[in-house]
Amino acid sequence: MSVDRDQVLRSAAAQLTRKGSSTLDEVAKASGISRATLHRHFAGRDALVRALEDLGLKECELALDAARLGEGSAQDALRRLIKEIEPAAGLLAFLVTENQLFEGDDRHEGWSRIDDRMAELFRRGQESGEFRIDLSTAWLTDALYGLVGAAAWAVLDGRVAAKDFSYMIAELLIGGAQRRVES
Numbered sequence: 001m002s003v004d005r006d007q008v009l010r011s012a013a014a015q016l017t018r019k020g021s022s023t024l025d026e027v028a029k030a031s032g033i034s035r036a037t038l039h040r041h042f043a044g045r046d047a048l049v050r051a052l053e054d055l056g057l058k059e060c061e062l063a064l065d066a067a068r069l070g071e072g073s074a075q076d077a078l079r080r081l082i083k084e085i086e087p088a089a090g091l092l093a094f095l096v097t098e099n100q101l102f103e104g105d106d107r108h109e110g111w112s113r114i115d116d117r118m119a120e121l122f123r124r125g126q127e128s129g130e131f132r133i134d135l136s137t138a139w140l141t142d143a144l145y146g147l148v149g150a151a152a153w154a155v156l157d158g159r160v161a162a163k164d165f166s167y168m169i170a171e172l173l174i175g176g177a178q179r180r181v182e183s
Helices: 005-018 024-031 035-041 045-066 074-095 109-127 137-157 162-177
Strands: none
Touching: 005 024, 005 035, 005 045, 005 074, 005 137, 024 035, 024 045, 045 074, 045 109, 074 109, 074 137, 074 162, 109 137, 137 162
């Protein structure tokens, strides 16, 4: 029987999003394969997490491309980005809590690429007067990651409706980042 590696990764991502401490046996079961088959594709949890990181970064970069960040206002571009990143939100929520991905010198360069693109969007919004200049672009980028992750968990837990995902994030982030004209 042939195993679709991409489908195994997506099943593993779904399982680990629901339960980050899942064992490899639980991941294999959720993927519909044996642990031995899982091990043939991924030598251990670290290899699986690294493969999920590659998948998550690829999906984030595709979302960044689809959001057309350079078009229209920065606020509109941010709303498009949130909408486009929604399908990868659960995986992203899992990945940003995996400390091993951010320790040491072997940090995947994909994180820098997506951080830079998001920071550029916030910088553009600051330069156009849409976003506050007292909040760093690094902070706004991290806040976006945090809100995407929190919304993914809330939807997964059934605390909020999936249809509200983009609205909740955009309203909270833009409302807090929005530059206000003092009278």
